[in-house]
Amino acid sequence: MPKDGGIGASTVRREDIRFLTGKGRYTADINLRGQAYACFLRSEVAHGRINRIDTAEARAMPGVLAVMTGADFAAMGGNPAGWHIPSRNGEAMKEPKRPVLAHGKVRHVGDAYAVVVAETLEQARDAAGAVVADITELPAVVDMAQAVANPDLRVHDEIANNVCFDWGWIEDNRAAVDAAFKTAPHVTTLELVNNRLVPNAMEPRASIGDYDPGTGDYKLYTTSQNPHLSRLLISAFVMGIPENKLTVIAPDVGGGFGSKIYHYGEEAAVLAASRALNRPVKWVADRSESFLSDAHGRDHVTRIELATDLEGNFLALRTETLANVGAYLSNFATATPTFLHGTLMAGPYRTPLVYVNVKAVFTNTAPVDAYRGAGRPEATFSIERVVDKMCRELKLDPVAVRRKNLIQPDQYPYTTPVGLVYDTGNYPATLDKLIEIADFSGFEARRAESARRGKLRGLGLSTWIEACGIAPSNLVGVLGARVGLYDAATVRVNATGNISVMTGAHSHGQGHETVFAQIVSDKLGIPASSIDIVHGDTSKIPFGMGSYGSRSLAVGGSAMVKAVDKIIAKGKKIAAHMLEAAEGDIVFEDGKFSVTGTDKSKTFGEIAFSAYVPHNYPLESLEPGLEETAFYDPANFTYPAGAYACEVEVDAETGRVEVVGFACADDFGNVMNPMIVNGQVHGGVAQGIGQALLEAAAYDDNGQLLTGSYMDYAMPRADDLPMFTVDHSCNTPCTHNPLGVKGCGEAGAIGSPPAVVNAVIDALHRGGHTHVTHIDMPLTPSRVWSAIQN
């Protein structure tokens, strides 16, 4: 049993109180004295040469304070790519400058080229309408195949064929993989599209720049998942503001899903405008701007081949992928289709030979970067679809085939042919659990019942793994990362015994304020109500890398536990002095330091007080105070895994698919708060079902975004989804972090899309439509109906 409010308890969230009463403080809710308002001008064409931007009329409009264009930022640095991915021939990747505001050319619809700042938002908007931009439209390249094939179409004049890199993983294994395919008894081939998505956090991006002319300090309030990363990028690469003169504050943030990891040009623009005007400058995106300018996700075109024997044993797997990076490289755009995708191509299976080729392609579309799952959903979708297709070709049971190819529990640590070392897991156990909770044995009766109502019912499966808890710095450094990926925490015990924990992780829906307090409470034996979690403000927290890649608990939480351990270690020294005992004889349990074998003890509060009022204290050997900071750099990735099942009903007359059941058996390692973990899975699965059935960011041939609002982009709504069945009882604790945790934030979005598509194909086959071998996502009624009609 978990301690009351400690590790493992489904404690309700403390942050809910402010969110439920309208007292949340999101960036758009912040108004600073004297603030002005910014409105950005964005390209209406996908590709164009900027001949002239006439701002004279706009400058003369009422309330206008400044109009800045790309020329005003031309001398500044560019927003850099965080990873260098070399091509397989050794060539460096192509890194065109990504300026604060477009200068010379605009390269996608929504590319910002000017900003108007005025006394009121209405005045800024009115004046934006008076800016006259003379832009010559150039041919746009939108389709990736065309981008790499047509030498006359260039997003960046200096990059032929629009290829950022041509990456092979692992290049040395290629010959062996190819040889295995030549002799394989059976090869299954599948060409598929992993559809482009818009992350659509419900809070649109917003930023307020606040320059203080008295001190020369800059403050940026912004919708960020990792304020220190934004500060580093702005300071070291874009604007050159010394880090110690820039504070970045990410207050309450209304969801991120990856889209708020990155530094965006608007942040630099409002800082520069604030510096120029000596007053705060605020910008809040409207939803249309979000659709056009937030980093999009996915957008792969993949050919995958699976070599097997006739019994369905996997012999080799190879893929060729075109990955869209859009018009400019967003901060993690190069890592997402490579080290977060290619390295996962073994999945949970013992496939002995794997080779992955990825070409990253520039197009005249919004930048594409990590979106919930980031590379791993793409890998999982490709693998799980080709496995299902193979099962149909060889008339094998998809459960039995998966079961016999899974890595077995006695094979850890398991080194994959794509460079990862899985530390622990039990994939057969989660598969067995899934079969139980999804009631596979009752499926036939449910199918017959659906058939009586004229519906085709199908059952789809996926068994998946991900690598998260990003990441061991020395390893990712070798692979091309340009930052470390540790995290940090400071535990400050105050003189009166209550505690402030400053974490480098950032909460934008995950509930850190509750869960992190549970953990510290459990470790220190003091009530969670005496513990505050502080995050999101670079002037308060230690240098951390924020939250993405399901890393908050595995990395940030581990740093916090290390800092707590240091507090306990120091507390033992203080207690030994006060209790006149040897340090080795002091034990700490349930908030009390005791001399082993005696009834002598000091409470945590007494030790804290003594640290700050050190009258009876070993000052000659120990500093006063009780505050510790720890940095934690993980020894390995963590490897959450699981098995998902989706049940659908298909109306063959209309092609409409309804998800009627969804079950998840996950292994997240130790679970700190089951209620919150379940909620994370629900949300991830909803996004995965959205990808599979509803969502697509569609551009026309001219690069116009056709799905630029909620009128056109189908977000999952309450009546599109069923209740979910979620289980995480089959857990194998992570072997290399102190909490034994693996991370749960992305799982749902990774494991679910192939389960949905496999279920639809299964329904069609059971209904006799056996000619349908694949349908590209999203499986809209028209696509399903067309597939049925052939």
Next chain:
Amino acid sequence: MTNVTMTVNGKAVSGDVEGRTLLSSFLREGLGLTGTHVGCDTSQCGACVVHVDGKPVKSCTVFALDVAGAAVKTIEGMANADGSLGVIQQAFQDHHGLQCGFCTPGMVMSAAALLADNPKPTESEVRHYLEGNICRCTGYHNIVKAVLAASGQDVAAVAAE
């Protein structure tokens, strides 16, 4: 600029607005009631739902001048008189019906309107009613559960988790 007066959460308020000022802007910028959120510009997301004379409306689609004299209720007016969470708010906390919190004010206001009309809705009725409120975090599972719980129904049987 025109002066507009209305009642918000039981208090008489007034302010100068332009003809184009939306009710959401008046609440947020004019009155500092930032609990009402704006998540889209096409009246689709529902984060801005408030009650006008007891009916749910998307406050980003209503001009402030159009509701002159009306009684408006926002998320800031949903707690009990002693400041404790109201029944629906409490159910959202108990059942983890929110994550990032951005859609939450609109969800709570819509849920309150639903339960006023239909005190014991079915799961399907809740899902249908909340079509106009988009949440990106929760997958709606726990929102639906919270609304059913707020209606006094036993939610233990609704779903395994």
